[in-house]
Amino acid sequence: MNKIVEASHISHRFGSTIALDDISFKIGEQELFGFIGPDGSGKTTLFRIITTLVVPDEGQMTVLGRDSVKDFRSLRGEIGYMPGRFSLYQDLTVEENLNFYATIFGTTIKENYRLIEAIYSQIEPFRKRRAGALSGGMKQKLALSCALIHKPSLLVLDEPSTGVDAVSRVEFWEMLHKLRDEGITIIVSTPYMDEAMRCDRIALIQNGKTLGIDTPDHIRERFSQKLYAISNPDIYSLLLALRAEKAVHSSYTFGENIHITLAPGATTEDLTKCLEEKGFTEAKITEIIPGVEDTFLELTQK
């Protein structure tokens, strides 16, 4: 498989802050690759290096077979980049923005309309509206259209789903899958762990370091212990009780459940009995398959 991006020992700092700390990875052709991590983990700096906008302090970044520092000029024409902050011209209309980006990349809306049709058609009724007056979801669709209009080989999306509601997020990921199937390699970052499952491969990232790079399923399998879910009508009381319990090694809330691991030697029967004594007679313990977020929590606690 052709390597679209190859990062080798990339480090970068801002003053005394280490933004990226010796990061290496490879991304293949037509992959949908996700960087999963919280704000401040280094995702944006990394994306700026991939898109040739920042020169790394150390290490080498190869994009589409070229060096991101030396060959930045030719690379920029082949990368589509959607920054985390809305960066289109607020005082141009929807149509003017799209036309502007098509023109500076030496193409026309007509030429690549097919590629953006599914997305752009949803905002086309508002094409005469200024970009600054669009809702969050519409801005996101316009930004993606502008990042795609020159038919890039590599699409880099920095937190496209942050602040976007659950429905629009589902739709957005459906669009990304279609684009990948069209042959575009996509790199995307997100703080939402549940979105990790929609990527072909993911890198978990925190404090400028990768905690693991693999398919989402393999990342889940890295969870090293048995994981149990336990629920109770009053979650908070149960959580406090579990914290005080010696048999419990870790406990994290997950929606209506608490996910726990047990201390060495402890059994679920012991725990059930202890909880019953404390009055949690309805608490049920079931073994479950860990998710990406469980693994992330475990890896960051090491």
Added chain:
Amino acid sequence: MIEEKVIEVKDMVKRFGSFVANDHLTFDVYRGEIFGFLGANGAGKTTAIKILCGLSRPSSGKVTVAGIDASHSPEEIKKRIGYMSQRFSLYEDLTVSENIEFYGGIYGMTRKEIFPRMDDLIRRLDFEAYRNTLIREMPLGLRQKLAFSIAVFHNPEIVFLDEPTSGVDPITRRQFWEMIYETARNGITVFVTTHYMDEAEYCNRVTIMNEGRIEALDTPARLKERYGVSNIEELFLLITRPNNKKV
């Protein structure tokens, strides 16, 4: 829970020209409750929150917040509530202690009240090392915890949290919710919006807004039972995108 209403909304309508952003909303929020306010982007959540915070007046209907009529005395509401959002809460070029002092002062606390409570707060947050640190130099997770603590520093009756955990790491996100639980136990009502559907499960009751109306309002358990879904995310998709069965 004592069923004492701290927010009463009856037939609230907010229009912008011909556009109806809030279409006859009716709901109550009780003291000490964690009330989740969900909806798609553009469903009208922000418009409703602005009215409840005294920043905007309803076009019609009756809105009472902490015993104050939102149509007549919005300024009085502001004194009785706390507010925090993901986008803006603290002054980045002030230190931790300066931000606490500033907000305490804004809410009419005297220096004699502010300083002992500030010491107590910094101790509880384990922030001794950050006392004189500028906010912009602090990690996001810690900022959000501080922002929340400052939003309830003057002991408001209700605290409004607008996407407080957006982009926060998974551990801090959970610690943040524990702060919410503790606050609610101390009798402060928590009114919260979020895009994390697992967080909706942590609320005592949740509303789901769609196109300016409240489509569902109940405890997470009862909503799941009524709609026959296994989690709130499914319900959210069902309500906001009813024609798409695929999801």
